[in-house]
Amino acid sequence: MTAALACDGVSVRFNSEQRAVTALHDVSVTVPPGGFLTLLGPSGCGKSTLLRVVADIIQPSAGTVRVLGQTPAAARRNRQIGFVFQDAALLPWRTALQNVRLPLEVGRRPALPPGDRTPEDLLALVGLKGWENALPHQLSGGMRQRVSIARALLGGPRLLLMDEPFGALDEITRDRLNEELLRIWQQTGTTVLFVTHSIYEAAFLGRQVMVMAAAPGRVQAIIDVDLPEPRSLALRETAAFVTLASRLRRTLETG
Amino acid sequence: MDAPADAAWLGAMRRARWRRRLLPLLGGGILLFTWWAVVAGLHVRPFIAPSPWVVAQTLAAKWAMLLQNLLPTAIESVLGFLLGNLAALLIAVAFVHKKTLEATFFPVAVLINAIPVVAKAPILLLLLGNGLAPKIAIAALICFFPTLVNMVRGLEAVSPQAMELMHVLSATRWEVFWKLRLFASLPFLFSALRISASTAVVGAIVGEWIGSQVGIGALIVQATYNFDSALLYATVFVGSCFSVGFFMLITLAERLCVRWQPEVTRH
Numbered sequence: 001m002t003a004a005l006a007c008d009g010v011s012v013r014f015n016s017e018q019r020a021v022t023a024l025h026d027v028s029v030t031v032p033p034g035g036f037l038t039l040l041g042p043s044g045c046g047k048s049t050l051l052r053v054v055a056d057i058i059q060p061s062a063g064t065v066r067v068l069g070q071t072p073a074a075a076r077r078n079r080q081i082g083f084v085f086q087d088a089a090l091l092p093w094r095t096a097l098q099n100v101r102l103p104l105e106v107g108r109r110p111a112l113p114p115g116d117r118t119p120e121d122l123l124a125l126v127g128l129k130g131w132e133n134a135l136p137h138q139l140s141g142g143m144r145q146r147v148s149i150a151r152a153l154l155g156g157p158r159l160l161l162m163d164e165p166f167g168a169l170d171e172i173t174r175d176r177l178n179e180e181l182l183r184i185w186q187q188t189g190t191t192v193l194f195v196t197h198s199i200y201e202a203a204f205l206g207r208q209v210m211v212m213a214a215a216p217g218r219v220q221a222i223i224d225v226d227l228p229e230p231r232s233l234a235l236r237e238t239a240a241f242v243t244l245a246s247r248l249r250r251t252l253e254t255g
Numbered sequence: 256m257d258a259p260a261d262a263a264w265l266g267a268m269r270r271a272r273w274r275r276r277l278l279p280l281l282g283g284g285i286l287l288f289t290w291w292a293v294v295a296g297l298h299v300r301p302f303i304a305p306s307p308w309v310v311a312q313t314l315a316a317k318w319a320m321l322l323q324n325l326l327p328t329a330i331e332s333v334l335g336f337l338l339g340n341l342a343a344l345l346i347a348v349a350f351v352h353k354k355t356l357e358a359t360f361f362p363v364a365v366l367i368n369a370i371p372v373v374a375k376a377p378i379l380l381l382l383l384g385n386g387l388a389p390k391i392a393i394a395a396l397i398c399f400f401p402t403l404v405n406m407v408r409g410l411e412a413v414s415p416q417a418m419e420l421m422h423v424l425s426a427t428r429w430e431v432f433w434k435l436r437l438f439a440s441l442p443f444l445f446s447a448l449r450i451s452a453s454t455a456v457v458g459a460i461v462g463e464w465i466g467s468q469v470g471i472g473a474l475i476v477q478a479t480y481n482f483d484s485a486l487l488y489a490t491v492f493v494g495s496c497f498s499v500g501f502f503m504l505i506t507l508a509e510r511l512c513v514r515w516q517p518e519v520t521r522h
Contacts, residue, residue, distance in 0.1 A: 055423050056423075079424075082423075083419070085416040085419070089414065089417050091435065093514075106421065106426035106434060107430070
């Protein structure tokens, strides 16, 4: 079976006027279809850079990336990648529903295949039924991020890239959205790459956790998570979870 | 909350609203009264400054003539407004998409803007003759620069994440413009349009000062030379009313177009 994501020796160097900065050094990772990889690490470890390489926003200086066996550029053009940004990146003049519809209005404007989730279905999936006509400034931070998740899911992408999507939210909202994200992930069967700097979030969501270190950004360890399924927030009080979290913390500290 | 407290709160709100409306009227009333008191009390001669009552009489008596002169000024300022802003808008779009163009011509625009209006006016008058054209050109020039600067800023006021989103969606430059940049620029555009609504009128009047037989500007010059202070004040009043009306029209258009900003500055 073709891997959802295969990175092999990926490096990214930025040349500024003063000096060359290595943002990512020799990153290799494979994620199976339907997998959930969390990228955990301190600021400046290149986790967001890696996500942008996969999305074809940044070109790697070395190494290869394959998304479902294609180049990132081809995967992007074929609308197989959905991206969720840290600050939701909604267009403030569009209603929630119009924001979710945006992918149908630009690029190749793919018609939704019959049977695919419509924008209305997706808003219901993220729990925003009844809010279709609200403008972003009328929504809370958590609701805005739900809208942006619905937008990223339109057209059924095979790979969902999430760049600290819940980083700016309060802990209670974040916990609820973590649980909902797992439900959405199971219902859609998409592969998820999730950037975070919260150890608990990384451990709770990830089936694989990639621990990264900074200066230069590199992989510290890739840890397979073997926690009982389906996961709920109560899992975080079990001994197995606490053990995993402290293992992740120790790995981060050796970085 | 219980019903009497609710009623009391609503009453307080209603009183606050009336205060907001009535206090400015009171301020205007006090100003008029002071004006009248100074003119009457110090026996200021009519050709130096008229009393408000005489201005009101002149307004009533010469209403038709004043409106007749307002018409060319209004046409010049509105056409100048449309022309200047349209040009600024198109050039801003070109600047944002071709940085070389911006680097080449923006300094030229700054230079032309640095020439005072009263200095530009005679030049345009020689170039364009004595009709409406030079006044329209002056009004257009005066509108052009603020809109150009604001529009360039507005078209670039797009969040980096929104640009990345458009890239992930494989949007073309054309789509980025119509779906993203244009909307992002609207608040900037309208703040420039509000400025040009009043400056366009200034431009038209300055144009008429220099070479015209009709219009608010020409009437101001004639009234001053004839020491007809009542007519001068009445003319200024009519011109100001038009200017304020134009400004309010743009503000209204902005409220209809830009509905997405959080309501922090509105009552």
